[in-house]
Amino acid sequence: MLFAAPSFAEETASAVDASAAAVVASEVKAELASAMASAPIASTVEASTSAVAAPVITINKGDNTWLFVATALVILMSIPGLALFYGGLVRSKNMLSVLMQVFTLFSLISILWVVYGYSVAFTEGNAFFGSLSKVMLKGVTPDSIAATFNKGIGISELIYIAFQGAFAAITCGLIVGSFAERIKFSAVLVFCVIWFTFSYLPIAHMVWYWAGPDAYINAAAAEAATKTAGYLFQDGALDFAGGTVVHINAAVAGLVGSYFVGKRIGYGRDPMTPHSLTMTMIGASLLWFGWFGFNAGSALEANGTAALAFVNTWVAPAAAAMSWLIAEWILKGKPSLLGAASGAVAGLVVITPAAGFVGVGGGLVMGLIAGVAGLWGVHGLKRLLGADDSLDVFGVHGVCGILGAILTGVFASPDLGGTGVWDYVANGVASGYSIAAQVKIQTIGVLVTIAWSGVVAAIAYKLVDLTIGLRVKEDEEREGLDVTSHGEKAYNL
Numbered sequence: 302m303l304f305a306a307p308s309f310a311e312e313t314a315s316a317v318d319a320s321a322a323a324v325v326a327s328e329v330k331a332e333l334a335s336a337m338a339s340a341p342i343a344s345t346v347e348a349s350t351s352a353v354a355a356p357v358i359t360i361n362k363g364d365n366t367w368l369f370v371a372t373a374l375v376i377l378m379s380i381p382g383l384a385l386f387y388g389g390l391v392r393s394k395n396m397l398s399v400l401m402q403v404f405t406l407f408s409l410i411s412i413l414w415v416v417y418g419y420s421v422a423f424t425e426g427n428a429f430f431g432s433l434s435k436v437m438l439k440g441v442t443p444d445s446i447a448a449t450f451n452k453g454i455g456i457s458e459l460i461y462i463a464f465q466g467a468f469a470a471i472t473c474g475l476i477v478g479s480f481a482e483r484i485k486f487s488a489v490l491v492f493c494v495i496w497f498t499f500s501y502l503p504i505a506h507m508v509w510y511w512a513g514p515d516a517y518i519n520a521a522a523a524e525a526a527t528k529t530a531g532y533l534f535q536d537g538a539l540d541f542a543g544g545t546v547v548h549i550n551a552a553v554a555g556l557v558g559s560y561f562v563g564k565r566i567g568y569g570r571d572p573m574t575p576h577s578l579t580m581t582m583i584g585a586s587l588l589w590f591g592w593f594g595f596n597a598g599s600a601l602e603a604n605g606t607a608a609l610a611f612v613n614t615w616v617a618p619a620a621a622a623m624s625w626l627i628a629e630w631i632l633k634g635k636p637s638l639l640g641a642a643s644g645a646v647a648g649l650v651v652i653t654p655a656a657g658f659v660g661v662g663g664g665l666v667m668g669l670i671a672g673v674a675g676l677w678g679v680h681g682l683k684r685l686l687g688a689d690d691s692l693d694v695f696g697v698h699g700v701c702g703i704l705g706a707i708l709t710g711v712f713a714s715p716d717l718g719g720t721g722v723w724d725y726v727a728n729g730v731a732s733g734y735s736i737a738a739q740v741k742i743q744t745i746g747v748l749v750t751i752a753w754s755g756v757v758a759a760i761a762y763k764l765v766d767l768t769i770g771l772r773v774k775e776d777e778e779r780e781g782l783d784v785t786s787h788g789e790k791a792y793n794l
Contacts, residue, residue: 358446358455358515367603368460374594375467379407379474382591386584386646387478388791390692393576394781395482396791402477402489407470409490410497414466418497422505423465428532429503431510438462448513449601452728456601464598469505472547473497478692479555480562480771483778486786488771492761496554500757504550504750507531508540517725537722538746539713539739541610542599544654544706545750552699553751554758556690561762562771564689566778578638585642589618592649596656606720610656614649617668621648624672632676640676647675647697651705658709660718667708671701706747710739 384403388396410418420435435441445458473493480489511534516526527535533545540546565573575581596614600607625644630636651671652664659667678696690696713719714736722739724731765771772778777785784790 358448358453360446360455360457361602364449364454364602364604365456365460367607368456368464368598368601371594371598372460372464372467374591375464375471375598376407376591378588378591378595379467379471380404382584382587383471383474384584385580386588386642387481387692389577389580389582389584390478390575391481392573392781393792394783396576396580396783397789398486398782398786399477399481400791401787402481402486403474405486405490406473406477406493409493410470410473411466413494413497414469415462418469418502419462419465421498421502422469423510425510425512425529426506428530428535429507431502431506447601448515450514450606450723451602451604452514452517452725454602461601465505468543468547468595469497469501472501472543472551475547475551475694475698476555476558478694479559479690481691482782483565483772484558484562485770485773486782487769488765491769492558492765495761495764496754496758499761500554500754501546501550504753505546507533507749508538508546508746510534514725520726523726533746533749536745537739537742539658539709539722539743540654540706540746541657541709542596542653544650544702544709545746548650548653548698548702549706549747549750550754552695552697552702553754555694556686556688556699557755557758558762559688559690559695561759561766565691566775568689575639578642582638582642585645589645589649592618592653596653600657606657609661609720612661613652613656613659613664616661617652617664617671618645618648620665620668621645621651621672621675624669625676626672628673628676643675643679643693643697644672647671647701650675650698650701651708653702654706655709655712658720659712660720662718663708663712667705667712670708671704674704675701703747707740707743710741710743711736713739 380403384400387403388399391399415438417433417436419438420433421431424431424434426432441458441462443457443459446455447458447461448455473496476493476496477489508531511530512526517523533540538545567573593611593614597607597611600610622641622644625647626636626641629640648668648671651667651674652659655664655667675697678700679693680696682700683690683693683696686695688695711717713721714734715721715730716734721730721734723729762771773782773785
């Protein structure tokens with residue numbers, strides 16, 4: 302008010318007579334004098350400086366509530382969603398082993414996330430790793446606030462931690478599908494500890510860590526803040542909910558694992574049909590349901606962007622389910638439930654990196670493409686790779702994750718109904734969006750993720766194989782992992 306009074310008086314003088322302006326100015330000065338007389342000098346200084354400082358971040362209870370719901374939905378995706386989807390696809394003698402692996406990995410990664418995972422992924426460090434400043438969530442209290450994507454708006458850091466931890470847990474669970482029915486339970490756990498630490502955490506940091514919008518108060522501050530962000534974030538890569546961090550990352554690790562663990566006994570000769578497509582359909586439905594939290598929750602606010610992501614998560618998998626089903630109908634003569642369910646998952650995967658960046662029309666087109674691409678991935682590409690990727694993790698999550706990451710660069714364009722790239726300094730959509738330039742950035746992000754995850758996975762598998770071994774004995778595999786690894790059966794008939 303001290304700085305505003307003279308200018309206010311001057312502006313008023315241009316609109317009213319001089320005597321009226323003098324009265325206004327004198328009244329403002331009198332109010333200021335009264336306020337200053339009743340307040341400590343330090344408080345007055347703080348008040349004057351706060352006028353030019355960044356806005357104070359406050360928690361919106363509606364946004365907080367939405368993150369609670371979204372986090373629970375993501376957990377539902379893992380257990381029971383992913384567990385039942387995968388479990389139904391294996392032979393009955395291995396059903397329980399798949400359920401056990403997904404369930405246990407969710408528990409294990411949740412613990413590691415709290416101990417050091419969140420700190421390494423979401424604190425300032427270098428371009429590839431965060432720090433250990435929040436090990437065991439040190440310093441995080443019920444009053445701690447995490448930034449969203451709008452200035453001045455925050456959510457409780459504790460629910461943000463849980464939300465991101467659920468992402469980490471399901472990513473490790475996804476890998477299980479590539480080497481199902483022949484890997485040691487202990488090998489799964491040890492591998493995932495190593496891979497989670499040296500692949501998931503750094504890629505999450507590279508793609509998603511930044512200082513938050515409130516640091517972008519001017520061009521100089523924005524430049525300084527961006528230098529503290531993750532490597533791919535600095536490069537401008539767009540990944541709304543995990544195309545690179547979750548799907549490509551896990552799919553590459555799974556594909557490498559299918560080579561290291563080797564093919565199942567009788568693969569290509571004995572029938573290995575899914576034992577319960579009923580379970581698979583239920584699992585796919587739970588995945589779709591939970592994915593609304595996965596994608597729309599990644600807006601971190603209950604706003605229009607979350608609504609856009611929600612609608613895209615509804616439309617894209619529907620389009621992919623139909624395109625997979627129709628393509629299969631044409632090629633094989635019959636549409637299958639497995640094809641429809643797999644198509645829906647392919648659509649969910651392809652829209653994940655794009656959910657809040659592309660318009661509904663773009664999401665629909667991406668879904669239609671993903672259905673056909675996924676069908677090719679689990680048939681044509683699988684034969685080319687020569688790997689026994691048991692449940693087609695790479696064929697669906699790898700192919701459609703790569704496709705989605707790259708197409709995000711296309712359909713995020715405002716000219717095609719996308720949101721463009723937000724300029725946090727200008728508080729508006731940046732001008733001059735280039736599809737070619739963004740696709741190049743997206744492709745670099747994909748290649749970095751493939752290389753990083755592939756190398757870490759190969760080293761991790763080799764270490765596990767040299768120490769405790771990767772694969773169960775032949776007679777144990779023939780009998781089934783339910784009994785030989787866990788002493789139980791999924792079904793006691």
